[in-house]
Amino acid sequence: MIEEKKNKNYMSWLTLAMLDYVTIIGFEDIFFPFQNQGLSVVISWLFLLATYIIPYEMIVTQLGLTFKENEAGGLASWIRRGTGSDALGYATSWMYWAQTIPYLVDVSNSVIVAISWLILGNNTLSQHMSTFTFGLLTFVIILLFLVFENSYRKALDIMSLIGGIAMFSMSFIFVLLVAWALTHGAHMATPLTWSNLKPSFSLHYFSTTGLLIFAMSGAELAAPYVSRLKHPVRDFPKSMWALVFMTAFMTIFQTLGLAALFDTHNIPKDFKMNGSYYAFQILGREAGMGNTLMYVFAAVQLFFMLAQLAALVDAASRVFASDTASEYMPKWILKKNKSGRPVHSYMLTAGIALFLLLLSGTLPEINDIFNWLLNLNGIVSPYKTSVVFIAFLAIRYQQDKFKSDFVFIKNKKGALAVGWWCFLFTFACATMGFLPQEAQFGTQAWTNQLWMNIFSVLVLFGTGFLLPWLRKLEMKREADEEVLSN
Structure with missing residues (x-):
């Protein structure tokens, strides 16, 4: 046993922090809130970091160390063991799967946008x-990755790691180049005045906060790696704190960098789709490099998005391999190929992705499609994140039953108060996200997008309730056939 421990390939706490970081927040994630809230998003970031992100990371730390002996780990097992309910464990697994689909489509869209910048060199x-x-090309990309995921798993893992590191490097280079430009004669496009920093607490402001949670959440992805740390009790909290500081640095300084380049009162309509390319185009020209820097970023962005696809497609199959799947899903959907992968789950992934693409195809422009899918992520992702806090509340209400080597807020009432705050805030932001963000209130476009949001979420999450019903019908049919055969 001692020899086995010596030979085990351990992961350092910093490596885990980096792995979690690159799967949580990408360079372009800062652009979306900047367009929605302007420079005042700096205040939003600071507020969230102090009152939400730090508690969130520490809550994940306690959950991860409470269930560290379960190497599979993750949100579904936290809920299942915390509540003692297999049904809630399955529902959480399904929710986790369902919320990856809009992001899967969104990332596929970003692949096409990156290729277009590499070929065209502009936003046309x-x-x-x-x-x-x-939409057709987006669907083809998803299908190709569903095939490659099954055949070239190891290569995609390596690509994911390289892509994440490359994108983190580009984010850091962006901040450095903005600092260089400001010290060499450039001026802030958006002055750092209180009138620009002051949040406008409107309905639009609150309906866009879900995208901030979408950009900063995902720390629970580190849970399965707790057992890979040599000293989990000491190193896992270090990883979470490192994640907090990296997230704080990039969100604040990258937002200030955007304020240096763009006037928040005159942001391009297609900023969410093309803003990152505009940014490196401006910096490249400031540095006398022409469009070279933009092309470098487009290449890195393409590689990073392909790496993201690899990770998302893999995550999309996990719910079908869970230990509660056979109880709640029909047998045909759990059918596996020679490699042990549930092939029909990939078909379901492709089917729901196609549904979202067909729905988005009713929008008039490519930019509208890109924005709508992105905003949909600002609904479903926070709903998933709210389940993290339900798991925390479950173990703190039963804290005599669940022991952990790390306890976030030892006082039970204080811990429950923070847990409830995080849950209610996340749930409220997700629900407010149903309100369309780009369309004008009262217009036909606003009403159409509202119904698109509602219908999409019902399909994504509602299908998870349909499968257990189909499983019951299947079990009843099997029981009837057995009676007839006897």
Whole structure:
């Protein structure tokens, strides 16, 4: 046993922090809130970091160390063991799977956008491609990755690691280049005045906060790696704190960098889709490099998005391999190939992705499709994150039963108060996200997007309730056939 421990390939706490960081927040994630809230998003970031992100990371730390002996780990097992309910464990697994699908489609969209910048060198994609062709190519990319995921798993793992490190490097380079530009004669496009920093607490402001949670959440992804740390009790909290500081640095300084380049009162309409390319285009020209820097970023972005696809497709199959799947899912959907992968789960993933693409195809422009899918993530992802706090509340209400080597807020009432705050805030932001963000209130476009949001979420999460019903019908049919055969 001692020899086995010596030979085990341990992961350092910093490596775990980096692995978690690159799967949580990407360079482009800072652009979305900047367009929605302007420079005042700095205040939002600071507020969230102090009152939400630090508690969230520490809550994940306690959950991870409470169930560290379970190497599979993760949110579904936390809920299942914390509540003692297999049904809630399955529902959480399904929710975790369902919320990856809009992001899977969104990332596939970003692959096409990155390729267009590499080929065209500008933002004229919509002039060369119809919304139908855009949707069709997105679906083809998803299908290709569903095939490659099954055949080239190891290669995709390596690509994911390289892509994450490359994108983190580009984010850091961006901050350094903005600092260089400001010290060499450039001026802030958006002055750092209180009138620009002051949040405008409007309905639009609150409906866009879900995207901030979407950008900063995901720390629970580190849970399965707790057993890979040599000293989990000491090193896992270190990883979470490192994640907090890296997230704080990039969100604040990258937002200030955007304020140096863009006037928040005159942000391009397609900023969410093309803003990151505009940023490196501006910096490259400031540095006398022409479009070279933009092309470098486009190449890194393409590689990073392909790496993200690899991770998302893998995550999309996990719910079908869970230990509660056979109880709640029909047998046909759990059918596995020679490699042990549930092939029909990939078909379901492709089917729901196609549904979202067909729905988004009703929008008039490619930019509208990109924005709508992104905003949909600002709904479903926070709903998933709210379940983290339910798991925390479950173990703190039963803290005599669940022991952990790390306890976030030893006082029970204080811990429950923080847990309830985080849950209610996350749930409220997710629900407010249903309100369309780009369309004007009262217009036909606003009403259409509202119904698109509601219908999409019902399908994504509702399918999870349909499968257990189908499983019951299947079990009843099997029982009837057995009676007849006897």
